[in-house]
Amino acid sequence: MIQKKVCILGPTGVGKTSLVKQFVEGIFSDKYKTTIGVKIDKKQVNKDGLGVQLLIWDLEGIDRYCGFNPRYLRGATAYIVVVDQTRSQSLLEGMEILAMAQEHYPDIPAFFVVNKADLPSSWHWSEEEVATYASKFKSMTKTSAKTGENVEDLFSTIAFWSE
Amino acid sequence: MDIHLLNALGITDCAIFKRCQSSQLTCLTPDVSWMRHIVTLTEENAFDISSSHSIFLDDFLVDADTIWQGESVFTLSSGFWTEDIDGETLRLEALAINNGAGKHYLVVKNVAEQFDEKQKTLQAARELLLSHHEIVGRHEYIRQRLDSELHKNAEYEALVPPIKQTIHHLDTGVVILNQHGETVLDNRSARQLLQCNTQHNTALRLTHLMDDVKVPDSFLPTLVEKRSAWQGELYWKYSDDYQVWLQVTIHPVIHNQTLTHWVYLLTDISHIHSKEESVLSASGMDSLTKIANRNYFNSYVRKLVREDVSFTQFLFDIREFKKINEKLGYHSGDEILRAFAGRLQSAVGNSGFIARIGSNEFAVVKRDDTFKGIPPRDYANQIKSILVKTYTALQGAESNLGVNIGIANFPEHGDNAETLMQHADVALQIAKYQGKNVVLVYSAELHKQHQDMSEMEQQFREAIEKNHLSLHVQPIVDLKTGDIVKCEALARWKKADGSFVSPEVFIPLAERTDLIFPFGEWLIAEACSAIEKLKAASLDIRLAINISGRQVADLALLKQIQTALKNRYIDPNNLSIELTESVFIDSLDTVSILLNELRSMGITISIDDFGTGFCSLVYLKKLPIDELKIDRSFVSELENNTDDQAIIQAILGLADNLNINIIAEGIENAAQQNFLLAHNCAFGQGYLFERPQSVESFIDKINK
Numbered sequence: 001m002i003q004k005k006v007c008i009l010g011p012t013g014v015g016k017t018s019l020v021k022q023f024v025e026g027i028f029s030d031k032y033k034t035t036i037g038v039k040i041d042k043k044q045v046n047k048d049g050l051g052v053q054l055l056i057w058d059l060e061g062i063d064r065y066c067g068f069n070p071r072y073l074r075g076a077t078a079y080i081v082v083v084d085q086t087r088s089q090s091l092l093e094g095m096e097i098l099a100m101a102q103e104h105y106p107d108i109p110a111f112f113v114v115n116k117a118d119l120p121s122s123w124h125w126s127e128e129e130v131a132t133y134a135s136k137f138k139s140m141t142k143t144s145a146k147t148g149e150n151v152e153d154l155f156s157t158i159a160f161w162s163e
Numbered sequence: 164m165d166i167h168l169l170n171a172l173g174i175t176d177c178a179i180f181k182r183c184q185s186s187q188l189t190c191l192t193p194d195v196s197w198m199r200h201i202v203t204l205t206e207e208n209a210f211d212i213s214s215s216h217s218i219f220l221d222d223f224l225v226d227a228d229t230i231w232q233g234e235s236v237f238t239l240s241s242g243f244w245t246e247d248i249d250g251e252t253l254r255l256e257a258l259a260i261n262n263g264a265g266k267h268y269l270v271v272k273n274v275a276e277q278f279d280e281k282q283k284t285l286q287a288a289r290e291l292l293l294s295h296h297e298i299v300g301r302h303e304y305i306r307q308r309l310d311s312e313l314h315k316n317a318e319y320e321a322l323v324p325p326i327k328q329t330i331h332h333l334d335t336g337v338v339i340l341n342q343h344g345e346t347v348l349d350n351r352s353a354r355q356l357l358q359c360n361t362q363h364n365t366a367l368r369l370t371h372l373m374d375d376v377k378v379p380d381s382f383l384p385t386l387v388e389k390r391s392a393w394q395g396e397l398y399w400k401y402s403d404d405y406q407v408w409l410q411v412t413i414h415p416v417i418h419n420q421t422l423t424h425w426v427y428l429l430t431d432i433s434h435i436h437s438k439e440e441s442v443l444s445a446s447g448m449d450s451l452t453k454i455a456n457r458n459y460f461n462s463y464v465r466k467l468v469r470e471d472v473s474f475t476q477f478l479f480d481i482r483e484f485k486k487i488n489e490k491l492g493y494h495s496g497d498e499i500l501r502a503f504a505g506r507l508q509s510a511v512g513n514s515g516f517i518a519r520i521g522s523n524e525f526a527v528v529k530r531d532d533t534f535k536g537i538p539p540r541d542y543a544n545q546i547k548s549i550l551v552k553t554y555t556a557l558q559g560a561e562s563n564l565g566v567n568i569g570i571a572n573f574p575e576h577g578d579n580a581e582t583l584m585q586h587a588d589v590a591l592q593i594a595k596y597q598g599k600n601v602v603l604v605y606s607a608e609l610h611k612q613h614q615d616m617s618e619m620e621q622q623f624r625e626a627i628e629k630n631h632l633s634l635h636v637q638p639i640v641d642l643k644t645g646d647i648v649k650c651e652a653l654a655r656w657k658k659a660d661g662s663f664v665s666p667e668v669f670i671p672l673a674e675r676t677d678l679i680f681p682f683g684e685w686l687i688a689e690a691c692s693a694i695e696k697l698k699a700a701s702l703d704i705r706l707a708i709n710i711s712g713r714q715v716a717d718l719a720l721l722k723q724i725q726t727a728l729k730n731r732y733i734d735p736n737n738l739s740i741e742l743t744e745s746v747f748i749d750s751l752d753t754v755s756i757l758l759n760e761l762r763s764m765g766i767t768i769s770i771d772d773f774g775t776g777f778c779s780l781v782y783l784k785k786l787p788i789d790e791l792k793i794d795r796s797f798v799s800e801l802e803n804n805t806d807d808q809a810i811i812q813a814i815l816g817l818a819d820n821l822n823i824n825i826i827a828e829g830i831e832n833a834a835q836q837n838f839l840l841a842h843n844c845a846f847g848q849g850y851l852f853e854r855p856q857s858v859e860s861f862i863d864k865i866n867k
Contacts, residue, residue: 012289012292012293013289013292013293032286032289032290032293033282033286034282034285034286034289036243036245036278036281036282036285037242037243037244037245037256037278038219038242038243038244038245039244039245039246040218040219040244040245040246041247042218055218061289063289063292064292064448064453064454065285065288065289065446065448067516069242071226074222074225075222086300087293087296087297087300088300088303089296089299089300122300122301122304124303124304124307
C-alpha cells in the first residue's frame with residue numbers, strides 16, 4: 001500500500017494534536033495537553049477502491065520554547081499549517097511558519113487549516129485578507145477537531161492530492 | 164562504568180548499537196526490554212534495518228548516516244519522539260555519535276521520565292502563554308468593536324445604551340472617557356479593578372493609576388498625534404493591600420481629525436505574573452524578556468559544540484543602560500529591555516538562538532550555514548541598525564541607545580563553550596572601550612589589547628590605592644602681561660620601574676572602568692592639598708581640575724567637592740572645574756543641576772578641548788560657563804594654517820558675544836602668542852610659559 005508522510009505544523013495551542021486524534025481515533029478532549037517533540041500516528045484512507053496509509057507527524061507547537069526543525073519535513077508528501085480562528089495572533093504566526101517551511105522545502109504542497117470552526121471567530125481580518133493568506137497554500141479548510149467538521153475530508157484530500 | 168550496570172541500576176535506560184565497517188549496526192545491549200518494539204535483532208545481535216518498526220527511527224538513520232560518514236567528532240540528537248508500537252507508547256530519543264576516531268554509535272534512549280518532566284514544565288508555560296494571548300486578543304476585539312461604535316457619530320443618547328449593554332457583563336474592565344477626560348461609560352469590572360467608591364470614579368482613578376506609574380504628560384497627546392493605541396502591562400501598587408498587574412489598552416477615538424473619546428481596557432493578569440516567573444525560570448527562560456536565560460544559553464552552546472556544528476556567537480551590550488533607568492525609571496527601562504529582546508528576536512528569526520545573559524547583555528548564536536554569504540560582522544551591523552532605533556516607553560522615548568557587539572566563531576576562535584564566551588567578551592570589551600555602536604570580531608590582536616588593558620587597569624588601581632600618582636600644575640597666564648591667573652592640576656603616574664604613563668592612556672582607562680570614581684576622589688583631595696600648599700606660600704591662585712563625563716552624571720560628585728572644601732576650610736573661589744563638551748550630550752539635565760550648584764558656591768566652570776566635540780551653542784548660552792579652552796590641535800599649527808586661524812577667530816568672536824573668557828591651550832611659540840593677542844584672546848597655557856611641574860617646584864619658581 002502507498003504510504004504518505006504528512007506533517008502537522010502550527011503555533012502552540014491551535015489544536016494540531018486534537019485534529020489528529022479526531023482523525024485517527026475519532027475522539028476529542030477539551031483538555032489542552034502540549035505536545036513534546038514529535039508524535040507519529042498512522043491511518044489508512046480509502047477512496048474509489050484505493051488505499052493510502054498516512055504517516056502523520058504531529059509536531060510540537062512552534063513558539064518561544066520550541067523552534068522550527070526543518071529536518072522533520074524531509075520526505076513528506078504534504079504538510080498542514082494549522083491556525084486557530086479564535087486567536088488572531090495565530091494566523092500571523094502560521095504565516096511565519098509557512099515561510100520557514102517553504103524556505104527549506106519549496107516543492108512540498110502546503111495545506112492551510114483554520115481550526116476551531118465550532119467557536120466564534122475573533123479575527124479582525126476581512127475575508128479578502130484571509131483569502132490572500134490562503135492563496136499561498138494548495139487549499140484552505142475550516143475544521144473543528146471538536147465536532148469533526150471537515151477533518152476526514154482534509155486528510156482524504158491530502159492523501160489523494162495530485163498536482 | 165558498564166552500560167549494562169547503568170541500565171540495571173536505572174541510571175540510564177538506553178540501547179546502544181555499534182556501527183562496523185560494513186555499515187552494519189550491532190547491538191551492545193540486546194537485553195533492553197523495550198527495544199524489541201522498535202527493532203528486530205538477528206542471532207548475532209545485528210540490527211536488521213529493513214525490519215525496523217519505527218517510522219521515526221528509519222527517518223533518523225538517514226541523518227545518522229551523514230554523521231557517521233563524516234570525519235569530525237559529532238553527536239546528533241533526534242529530539243524526543245513518541246510512537247505507539249505493538250500497543251506500547253514509547254517516548255524515545257536517538258543519538259548518532261561519531262567519535263572522530265573511526266568509532267560510530269547509535270544510541271536510543273528511553274526518555275519517558277524526562278518527557279514527563281519536560282511536558283509538565285512546558286504545559287504550565289504554554290497555558291500561561293495562551294491565557295495571556297487570549298487576554299490580549301480579547302482587548303483587541305473589544306477595542307475594535309468600541310472604536311467602530313464610537314465612530315458612528317450618533318447622538319450621545321443613542322450611542323450609550325447599546326455600548327452600555329455590550330460592556331456591562333464583560334470581565335474586561337472598560338472605561339470610556341470624553342475628550343475632557345470625564346467618564347462617559349464604565350463597567351463593574353473596571354470599577355472593581357480601579358478600586359472605585361462614591362468619592363472616586365473611574366476617571367479619577369485612571370488619573371491616579373497614570374500618576375502612580377509615572378506616565379509623562381506627553382504620553383496621551385503622542386497617542387493622539389500618532390492615532391494609535393497603546394497596549395502593555397502595568398504594575399499598580401495602589402496601597403499595601405492592593406497591588407495588581409494589569410493588562411492595559413489605551414485607545415484614542417478620533418473622528419474627523421478630532422479626539423472624541425478615550426477607551427481604557429483593563430484586565431487583572433496578576434495570576435499570570437505570579438506563576439510565570441517560576442515556570443519560566445524552570446524552563447530556562449528569562450522572566451522579563453521571555454527569551455532564554457544565561458543557563459539555557461550556555462547549555463545550548465555546549466550542545467552545538469558537542470555536535471561540532473560551526474556557528475558564530477554574538478554578544479550585545481546596551482551601553483550605559485543605568486543612565487536610561489535613571490532617566491526614564493526602572494519601569495520604562497524594563498519596557499525597553501523587552502522591546503530590545505523583541506526586536507532581536509524578529510531580526511534573528513528562527514535562524515538563530517537568542518538569550519538575555521545579563522541585565523543589559525544579550526547573546527545570539529547562529530549556525531554558519533544560515534548566514535547566506537553575509538559576513539558575521541555585516542550581519543551584526545544590520546541587526547545593530549534595528550536595535551538602535553528609537554524606543555517608545557510609557558515614561559518617555561529613548562532615541563540615543565547605544566549597542567556594542569562582540570563576535571566569536573566556533574571552532575575558529577575557541578573549541579569549547581567557555582573559551583568562546585570569553586573571546587566574544589574580549590571583542591565586546593574592546594568594542595565598549597572604542598566607543599558607541601562598535602562591532603568587533605575576536606582576533607589575537609584584540610586579545611593582546613585586552614590583556615594589556617586588564618594589566619594596566621590592575622596597575623592603575625594599585626597606583627590609586629597606594630598613592631603612586633602625583634599632582635602637577637601648569638600655569639595659565641594673561642597673554643598681555645604674562646601674569647599667572649590660575650593653574651590647571653594635572654595627574655601624573657610614575658610606575659614602580661620609573662617609567663611614566665601618559666594621561667592620554669590612563670585617563671581613558673579610568674573612564675572606561677569604574678576607576679574614574681576613586682581617581683576623581685583622589686584628584687579632588689590632591690587639588691585641595693595643593694591649594695593649601697599654595698595658600699601657605701601666600702599664593703592665592705585658582706586651581707582647575709578636570710572632571711569626566713561619567714563623574715558629572717553622578718550627583719554624588721557635588722557632595723564630594725563640598726565635603727572636601729569644607730573639611731580643609733578652602734574657599735570655593737580657589738577651585739575651578741573643567742569639563743569636555745561630550746558631557747552635555749549624554750546628561751544635560753544632571754550637568755545643568757551640578758553646574759548651577761557649583762557656580763553658586765563660587766567655583767568657575769571651563770569647557771576643555773573646545774572645538775573638538777559637538778557642543779551646541781544653546782548649551783553655552785543656557786549653562787553657567789565662564790571659560791572656553793581652545794583645544795591645542797587648533798593652536799599647534801596656527802601660524803601656518805589658515806583654517807585653524809579662521810576657527811580660532813570664530814571661537815573668539817562667539818565668546819566675546821556670550822561674554823565668556825577664552826584660554827588657548829598648547830601655546831609653544833611667540834608667533835602663536837602674537838596671533839592670539841592680535842585677535843583679543845586674553846589667556847593662554849603652554850610650554851612657551853611653563854611646563855607642568857610639581858606644586859613644590861612651582862612654588863619655588865614663583866618665590867624666586
